[in-house]
Amino acid sequence: MHKINCKKVLEDIYKDVSSKENKGAIATYIPELAKISPDNFGICFLSIDNEEYKIGDWQTKFSIQSISKVLSLGLAYKIFGDKIWERVGVEPSGTPFNSLIQLESDNGIPRNPFINSGAMVICDMLVSHLENPKEDFLAYVREVCDSDQIQYSETVAASEASVGYRNKALCNFIKSFGNIENEPKEVLDFYFYMCSIEMNCEELSKTFMFLVKDNFKTTKGNKVLSNSKAKRVNAIMQTCGFYDESGEFSFKVGLPGKSGVGGGIVAIYPDKYCITVWSPKLNKKGNSYRGMKFLEAFTTETELSIF
Numbered sequence: 347m348h349k350i351n352c353k354k355v356l357e358d359i360y361k362d363v364s365s366k367e368n369k370g371a372i373a374t375y376i377p378e379l380a381k382i383s384p385d386n387f388g389i390c391f392l393s394i395d396n397e398e399y400k401i402g403d404w405q406t407k408f409s410i411q412s413i414s415k416v417l418s419l420g421l422a423y424k425i426f427g428d429k430i431w432e433r434v435g436v437e438p439s440g441t442p443f444n445s446l447i448q449l450e451s452d453n454g455i456p457r458n459p460f461i462n463s464g465a466m467v468i469c470d471m472l473v474s475h476l477e478n479p480k481e482d483f484l485a486y487v488r489e490v491c492d493s494d495q496i497q498y499s500e501t502v503a504a505s506e507a508s509v510g511y512r513n514k515a516l517c518n519f520i521k522s523f524g525n526i527e528n529e530p531k532e533v534l535d536f537y538f539y540m541c542s543i544e545m546n547c548e549e550l551s552k553t554f555m556f557l558v559k560d561n562f563k564t565t566k567g568n569k570v571l572s573n574s575k576a577k578r579v580n581a582i583m584q585t586c587g588f589y590d591e592s593g594e595f596s597f598k599v600g601l602p603g604k605s606g607v608g609g610g611i612v613a614i615y616p617d618k619y620c621i622t623v624w625s626p627k628l629n630k631k632g633n634s635y636r637g638m639k640f641l642e643a644f645t646t647e648t649e650l651s652i653f
């Protein structure tokens with residue numbers, strides 16, 4: 347794909363980042379996530395030319411959390427088309443992922459589908475449309491990943507539900523503006539399950555190849571999104587994938603990407619490659635500390651960024 351020896355660069359950066367202090371903190375606000383060892387550090391790089399490089403704890407499953415919001419957006423976009431933009435925006439919020447603040451002045455229309463409020467509106471659409479929302483969504487994710495090994499973690503979903511007061515407030519608040527059709531309880535249940543999906547680095551990279559591959563297909567060749575829709579999903583990842591650190595990620599890494607509070611980050615170079623980094627300690631904005639460091643070094647050294 348590129349004259350650069352990606353394998354060596356990846357290994358060198360992995361060693362370098364591992365040798366430095368692992369700053370930040372695990373997302374303890376979801377009690378079950380607090381049990382994960384902070385030393386986990388895994389990488390999976392997949393390219394359009396079938397280069398595949400895996401390092402460290404790439405086989406260990408982890409909670410993908412907000413990374414799942416790209417998958418729910420993809421499914422809702424496929425089902426409803428541009429109608430979804432009547433209920434959720436495409437602007438970076440500049441606020442934390444679980445913020446309530448803009449919803450009041452925005453009349454319950456979340457700024458984008460990757461903050462919690464926006465993801466809940468997308469979940470509401472799926473709950474209205476799908477016959478068995480949890481089963482159907484999991485089947486879709488398995489198809490995109492081309493693996494039947496993908497599961498929800500009932501323990502993580504229950505753990506988040508037991509303390510999810512802010513998410514419950516968000517969902518009820520949006521409902522008060524009429525932008526949630528179903529009962530908040532039902533929407534939240536689906537949302538917590540969606541966030542609890544577990545994958546390892548390789549499964550995540552394989553899943554997200556649908557935003558890289560020629561014509562946006564799964565490894566089996568099934569079309570996931572039209573070219574124009576995939577362009578737009580990548581664009582929202584570029585501008586909104588890291589909440590109030592989206593500008594910083596774009597500035598330092600120069601790729602569309604999405605993070606989750608489980609410590610995973612997926613970044614995409616459309617037409618070239620997909621890379622997943624997992625390290626559970628998060629910076630103050632809720633994004634993986636080492637993940638950000640790793641990806642900044644990778645695109646800086648290889649110049650494999652879209653800018």
Ligand code: GLN
Nearest residue numbers: 411412443462541606607
């Ligand atoms: N389930 C998490 C929450 O709602 C997802 C947040 C995230 O990964 N940024 O708080």
